[in-house]
Amino acid sequence: xxxxxxxxxxxxxxxxxxxxxxxxxxxxxxxxxxxxxxxxxxxxxxxxxxxxxxxxxxxxxxxxxxxxxxxxxxxxxxxxxxxxxxxxxxxxxxxxxxxxxxxxxxxxxxxxxxxxxxxxxxxxxxxxxxxxxxxxxxxxxxxxxxxxxxxxxxxxxxxxxxxxxxxxxxxxxxxxxxxxxxxxxxxxxxxxxxxxxxxxxxxxxxxxxxxxxxxxxxxxxxxxxxxxxxxxxxxxxxxxxxxxxxxxxxxxxxxxxxxxxxxxxxxxxxxxxxxxxxxxxxxxxxxxxxxxxxxxxxxxxxxxxxxxxxxxxxxxxxxxxxxxxxxxxxxxxxxxxxxxxxxxxxxxxxxxxxxxxxxxxxxxxxxxxxxx
Amino acid sequence: xxxxxxxxxxxxxxxxxxxxxxxxxxxxxxxxxxxxxxxxxxxxxxxxxxxxxxxxxxxxxxxxxxxxxxxxxxxxxxxxxxxxxxxxxxxx
Numbered sequence: 001x002x003x004x005x006x007x008x009x010x011x012x013x014x015x016x017x018x019x020x021x022x023x024x025x026x027x028x029x030x031x032x033x034x035x036x037x038x039x040x041x042x043x044x045x046x047x048x049x050x051x052x053x054x055x056x057x058x059x060x061x062x063x064x065x066x067x068x069x070x071x072x073x074x075x076x077x078x079x080x081x082x083x084x085x086x087x088x089x090x091x092x093x094x095x096x097x098x099x100x101x102x103x104x105x106x107x108x109x110x111x112x113x114x115x116x117x118x119x120x121x122x123x124x125x126x127x128x129x130x131x132x133x134x135x136x137x138x139x140x141x142x143x144x145x146x147x148x149x150x151x152x153x154x155x156x157x158x159x160x161x162x163x164x165x166x167x168x169x170x171x172x173x174x175x176x177x178x179x180x181x182x183x184x185x186x187x188x189x190x191x192x193x194x195x196x197x198x199x200x201x202x203x204x205x206x207x208x209x210x211x212x213x214x215x216x217x218x219x220x221x222x223x224x225x226x227x228x229x230x231x232x233x234x235x236x237x238x239x240x241x242x243x244x245x246x247x248x249x250x251x252x253x254x255x256x257x258x259x260x261x262x263x264x265x266x267x268x269x270x271x272x273x274x275x276x277x278x279x280x281x282x283x284x285x286x287x288x289x290x291x292x293x294x295x296x297x298x299x300x301x302x303x304x305x306x307x308x309x310x311x312x313x314x315x316x317x318x319x320x321x322x323x324x325x326x327x328x329x330x331x332x333x334x335x336x337x338x339x340x341x342x343x344x345x346x347x348x349x350x351x352x353x354x355x356x357x358x359x360x361x362x363x364x365x366x367x368x369x370x371x372x
Numbered sequence: 373x374x375x376x377x378x379x380x381x382x383x384x385x386x387x388x389x390x391x392x393x394x395x396x397x398x399x400x401x402x403x404x405x406x407x408x409x410x411x412x413x414x415x416x417x418x419x420x421x422x423x424x425x426x427x428x429x430x431x432x433x434x435x436x437x438x439x440x441x442x443x444x445x446x447x448x449x450x451x452x453x454x455x456x457x458x459x460x461x462x463x464x
Contacts, residue, residue, distance in 0.1 A: 010423025034424050098429060123428055185453045216445060217452045248453070279439035285448050286437065293431035318389070319431035326389050339385045349450040355385065 005029060005074075006331055013324050014046055015099045016297065018053060022060075022075040023106060023305065023364075024332040031070045041068025045095065048088035052096055055083045056103065056111065077368055080107025080171065087117030089161040094124035097150075097167065101134050102301055104169035105143045108368035112168045119155050119163035120194065120240050122258045125294045127152055127165050128192050128242040133252045134295050140250070141302045142176035143169070155196050155228045158261040160235030171369045175302050177309040177361060180290035184248030189214055189281070191223035191244060193274075197237035200227040202270045206241045209274035214243075214281070236262050239270060241277045251290040255280035286351035287316030297325040304335050306361030314342070315355045333362050 005027030008017055011034055021028040034040050042050075042064065050071075054060055059076030087096050093115045104111045120126040131150040139148075147168045156163025191210065193203040203225035214221050223243070228234075240258035247253075257277040259268050284292055291299045296315055300322065303311040318326075329335055338358040344350050437444055449455045 012423055012425045012427055014427045032423070037424065095428075123426070123430070125430060185455065185457075186451055187453050213439075217449070218454055280433055282439050282445070282448060283433040283437060285451050286444075288451065294429045297429060318385070319429070321429045321431070323389050330390065336386075336390060339389065341385060349447055349455065351448045351451060 007031065010034075011042070011046065013321070013328070015049065015095070016321075016325050016328055018050075018073060019099050019102050020301075020328050020332040021073055022053065022057060022078065022103060023301075025075055026332055027072070027074045029070070029072045033069045033071065035069045042071065043090060045088040045090040048086075049096060049099070052083075052085045052087070053099075055085060056080060056100070056107070056113070078103060078107045079368075080104070080109045080111040082112045084114045085116070087115050087161075089118050089159060092118040092121040092124045092126065092158065093163065093165050094121075094126050094130060097127065097130055097165070098125065098134075098298070100167065101130065101138065101169075101298060104167070105138070105141075105172045105175070105302075106305075106364075106366045106368065107169075107171050110147075110168070110170045112166070115165045115167065116161070117156065117163060118158045118161040119152060119165060119234070120238065120258050121158035122260060126240070126242060126256055126258065127163075128194070129244070129254045129256050129294070132190070132242070132244045133254045133292055134298060136250065136252055137291060137295055137299060138302070140176075140178050140180065141306070142174075143172050145170045154232045154234060155194060155226075156234030157196055157236040157238030157240075157258070159264070160262075162234035162236075171366060173366050173369050175306040175361065175364070177306045177311040178303065178313060179311070180249075180251065180299075180313045181356065182249060183251045183288065183290045183314065186218065186245045186247050186253075186285065188220040188222075189218060189243060189245045191221075191242055192226050193223055193239070193241045194226040194228070195239035196228050196233040198239055200225070202239045203227055205270040206239065206274040206277075209271045210241060210243065210278040213275055213278035238262070239273070241274055243277060243281045245281060245285060249290070253281070253284045253288075253292040254294070255284050284316075288314075288351045289316040289354055290314045292316075293319050293322075296322040300325060300329065300337070300357065300359075303357070303359055304329050304333055304362060305364040308361055308363040310358065310360055312356060312358045315357055316351075317353065318355060335359055335362060 008030045009032045057076040058079040061074040063072040087093050149168050151166045154164040193206040195202040207223045238259045242256040245253045257273050340356040342354045
């Protein structure tokens with residue numbers, strides 16, 4: 001059968017394939033999912049992701065073979081509405097939310113989703129970072145308005161979870177083209193140091209060392225300490241830090257770090273975590289660009305789906321995830337970006353090479369959106 | 373890190389991104405035969421790590437950068453408002 005759409009191999013880039021398939025309406029088949037692994041097939045968190053996708057769409061067809069090594073997905077309409085989902089605790093809510101951020105503006109009715117599970121872990125971007133970087137980024141594309149928000153109701157650390165997050169996103173008919181070519185200078189650094197089921201003093205210890213590193217650059221630093229208690233603190237102990245640098249032109253660069261989950265690996269001192277996280281922020285500043293490294297693909301997607309007009313965005317070095325995303329965009333939307341490397345001049349002290357990405361949007365309009 | 377270095381080495385990023393991708397080819401797997409009947413199936417880590425790796429958007433930092441050094445700190449000094457400003461630009 002020739003019409004089963006696009007074919008892919010392996011479980012990597014699972015989310016972006018399904019997301020792009022849903023947006024473009026093209027069917028997708030993924031085979032050889034961990035076919036040589038001792039434990040072949042889809043994992044529980046991927047199954048949970050498929051169920052979430054099924055909840056926000058209407059009429060999707062999903063077929064999985066018996067061993068779970070082959071997945072066929074025929075996307076339905078993006079419906080949205082009020083959804084509640086119990087996310088698998090193998091991956092944090094960030095894993096699910098990243099995909100939802102890409103889908104949410106193109107729903108039929110505005111999305112209000114309650115996600116339960118692990119809010120902060122050390123693999124995926126945490127909810128706090130997405131809140132402070134992805135949301136302002138989406139606002140640049142004209143996604144704004146009543147109730148656009150991401151709220152951490154309860155915090156839940158890995159491995160136990162027990163956290164809860166509410167994400168509300170209005171729909172848009174079209175995306176606005178953007179010209180993000182100059183990030184401007186960093187004017188302030190904000191952050192959240194959180195701790196649950198450990199001494200509240202942990203958060204303060206993190207803040208002290210993180211400030212020590214960053215104070216060499218800028219005095220305007222404020223790191224909130226967030227200690228959740230009782231029912232709001234989830235099932236596992238842990239602590240962590242997220243840092244966000246805001247520039248004059250309203251772009252956000254972030255770094256974050258969480259403590260290793262209870263019972264896995266070496267425990268971490270809050271002092272080390274604060275220092276390492278601050279240095280990761282410096283690394284992110286060195287890479288630079290108008291969009292931070294974990295949101296590169298979100299920005300590129302919204303550019304692709306913009307009106308038929310030129311969009312430009314300056315990025316740091318492309319992450320492997322983003323490079324694969326660009327290939328997928330070519331497969332699903334036949335859009336290739338113009339990629340120009342900008343080398344910093346000799347006397348500038350602004351970090352490494354930057355990449356200017358230019359494209360013309362496909363003129364995607366959200367035909368699902370209801371008129372009021 | 374290897375990836376970053378590769379990226380820096382190749383001047384044409386477009387080729388890197390859109391050029392033909394080296395796909396892990398199963399037929400090339402060296403399979404030892406045991407008694408002419410069975411084949412040893414060994415997951416080839418180096419070849420298939422991309423296809424079955426963890427799906428994560430985080431970009432791990434370049435370990436070549438040591439942020440304890442003063443020269444590294446100096447390399448990003450002008451990214452902050454406290455750094456040097458270009459001609460024609462002002463803090464106001």
